[in-house]
Amino acid sequence: MLSKPNSQFLRALPPCGDIRRARQLFDEIPNPDIQSWTLLITAYKKSGFPEEALKVYEELGERKVLPDQLALLSVTKACAALGNLIKAKGIHQDVIRFGYRSDLLLGNALIDMYGKCKYAQGARDVFDNLRAKDVISWTSMSSCYVNCKLPREALMTFREMRLKGVRPNPVTLSSVLPACSDLKSLNLGREIHGYIVRNGIHDNVYVSSALVDMYASCSSIKQAELVFNSTHQSDYVLCNVIMSAYFSNGECDKALRIFDQLRKGRTKLNHDSWNSVIGGCIQSGRTDKALQILHEMQQSGVKPNKITITSVLPACIDLGSIRRGKEIHGCLLRHLFLEDETVFTALVFMYAKCGDLELSKRVFYVMPKKDTIAWNTMIIGNSMHGKGEEALLLFREMASSGVKPNSVTFTGVLSGCSHSQLVDKGLMIFYSMRKEHGIEPDSEHYSCMVDALSRAGRLEQAYNFIQSMPMKPSAAAWGALLGACRVYKNVEMARAAGEQLLEIEPENAGNYVLLSNIFEAAKLREEASKIRKLMRERGIIKVPGCSWIQVKDKVHTFVVGDKNSAQTADIYRFLTEVGEKMRLAGYLPCTDLVGQDLDAEEKEYSLCNHSERLAAAFGILNLDGASSIRVFKNLRICGDCHNAMQYLAKIVGVQIIVRDPLRFHHFKDGLCSCSDFW
Structure with missing residues (x-):
């Protein structure tokens, strides 16, 4: 029978009580037995603190308390949740040292632990040393191979299991089907599907989800639909899988219909469902819809998580919507995500790609920790904006901070040298790659030079x-x-x-x-x-030029000769009026760039119809007190428009920022940041 403190300790364990209170009561026990230690390790693991569970296990060793099978099992599961390979190897050694090498229960847990740590060889060593193997052993080994991106080995293990006469269970089947997805092995997937139907397992939601994913990965979307529609018990997991399948196959509207059906249900949607549809909309080019769904997600009371934020920030980049980006930044501050390097880096990239390099720098320099990806992002951001000297300075700061540059770093630095005419400095960096950093230049580095x-x-x-x-x-x-x-x-x-x-x-x-x-x-x-x-x-069709600009909450898109705007008359009137002022200031249209059989006047008119000029005019007409406008274009800005923007910016007295696929152009006071080299 447990002493009184031990009884209180048991009652305080989650989910009945508070983990901190449990620890306090545990510390009051004069000589806690192995059962109490095991309960505390398990409590930390179940409460989502696997690292604390491992610390308790280490404390157990320091007090010379010998672990039993259950203690080792608890700490193995905690290590699996943490995914720490070094700790995993140490626990495996303890299992051997304390005489449990062939224990089936522990062996299965160790295989699962190594699978979560993505160490297939360790799992195989445990598997091979088991005298007896059950369906969990085979399932864990197969699942480990899938986690380690070894789908062929996973399927070989599954075949071996069947030859040994071990009957797979639903977990086995839902674990091995992803291997068919990875290999795009439709025939083998169909064989497994046949086994599932013959054995009446087809109504298991996890098996159905794996089948839908397998068929979708093998580009058999109709079969994926049939599996989904024939499953009597669908849940969020299955719905998320079929939505992802639809998005991947370009059927965005079908995915959105499934999402709408989910929202009509009584249960509150979880993060996975919201993130699945937001990411899918971005993948399908429906960036406006993705941002709308993010807004609806917050209105429903579900707070965005890290996955939501990192998936939705590219939508702001696609639209050039710095306003939306700032809203998401505010959301990050409210929900305290700014300790996360991935989120921080995505924010740095968003500001740089949306044309506000200063805000990008501010976010970068308040990052508590900067990895190689963060440094690369800031270097590339400066390069895109034609700030080659700043890119070189960042490169030196990166090296002095002890962060090792990689191939992407040098692409960013060399690109910055290119855009800023720092040729000789670029050559020095290029030749230092192999000599000083041990990085072999690839075709991208050569292209930069x-x-x-x-x-x-x-x-x-x-x-x-x-x-x-x-x-x-x-x-x-x-x-x-x-x-x-x-x-x-x-x-x-x-x-x-x-x-x-x-x-x-x-x-x-x-x-x-x-x-x-x-x-x-x-x-x-x-x-x-x-x-x-x-x-x-050859049937080659030129991609039509398209430019867009955000005014308030709406993105306005223009193509060449566009007359669909509500302000069309004002736009063309403005361009005509300002065109006269530009001529007086010295602007001469470069009609040689119009490769058409037109007379001079028609050529000039054709140039005035270019999408970037229409977008800039619209932005200026709707300045509302702002000192700059940002225009985004899908193609490289033409030479005449580049020249015209310099005059336009000076005459109107605003900064015009244009982003094309290659770089940013900052037009101000009759000059461009690219110094007319782009």
Whole structure:
């Protein structure tokens, strides 16, 4: 019989009481027995404190109390929850040391623990040393292989289990089906499905979920639907799986219908369901819908978690919605997520990609801890904004802080050197990669250097750099050279680069358009015509230019010649009026960039219709006291629009920030941050 303190201790254990109170009562026991130690370890684990459970186990050893089978079982489960491999190996050694090597219950727990630690060899050693194996042993081993991304080994274990005459249970089947998903093995998945139906297991919700996922992964969405519709007992897990299947197969509306059905139920939705649909909407390009659902999630009383935040921030980036990003930042502050490096880094990236580098820096410098990804994000953010010197300074700060740079770090730094014409500094960094950091430059690093040399007008050196690459030159390298040929009007080198590009990526319409424009500007209209003809013959269609801008809570999108805005008349009137002022200030339209058979006046009008100019005009008309506007474009900003934006920003007296796929352009006082090299 337990003494009085032990009885109080038992009553205080969760879920009946408070874990802190339980610990206080435990400490009052003069000589706690192994049962009390085991109960405390289990209590910490069940209360979600596996690390504390391991500390209690270590304390047990310090007091020279020998653990029994149940104590070892409790600490093994705690270590599985923590996923700490070093601790796991120590516990395994204790199991052997105290004579439980062949214990089935402990053996199964150890296999599961190693699976959670993603250490297949340790699990296999335990499995092979078991004298007797039950269905849990085989299931745990198979599941371990799936967790360790070894699907073939998982299926081999499953076959071996069947040959040994061990009958799989629902947990076994729901554990092995993901291996079929990983391997896209539809035939084997169907065999397992047949076994499930023959043995009447098809109504198990976990098995059904695994089947739906398997069929969806194997691009058999109709079969996934049949399994879902034939399951009598569906729950959130199954609904989340079919929603993910629909999103992955481009059937966003079907997924949203399932979500609406879930919301009509009486039970409150959990994080998994909300996160599944938010992530799916972003994956499907429905960013507005994702942000709307986030708002509805908060209204329903469910607080966003880390997964919600890191999945929804890219939606703000896609829309260029810094306003929404700030709202999410406020949400992070309210819910105290800012201790998490992943969330912090996503926030840094969001601000940088939405055009506010200063806010991005502020968030970065208040981070309590910065890993390689965080440093890379800030370096790349500065590079995108043409802040090459700042990117180099961050690189030096990163090295002095003891954080080791990786391949992505150097891509960011070299890109910054390229955008800021820091060619020689870029070359020094490039050649230091192998010598000082042991990182072999890849094609992306070479392309960055080609870009840097090309932008600086060192075209011959850039061409020779491409020729010296130890791997096949990429489209990015040749594309950088071709872009510079446009700026520096080098037709011969443009021919060489263009020939390579049309061979490497014949489906990229941008290469044809750029090469044609170079020939057109050089008055080589016959060659320009040949490129356009080749484009038509190959069925290559130019991606239409599209620009967007957020005003208040709404994102407004424009295409070339757009007249769908409620303010269309005001936009074109403004462009006409400001166009006259721009001419007086010295602006001359670059009509050579209009590769069409139009007269001069028509060409000028065509340039004024470009999407980025329409979006900028709309933003200026709706400034409402703001000193800057942010325009986002899906294609590279054209040369004439780039020139026009400089005059527009100076005449109107605002800062115009334009983000295209390559970088940010900050137009202010008649100048651009890129110094006309982009």
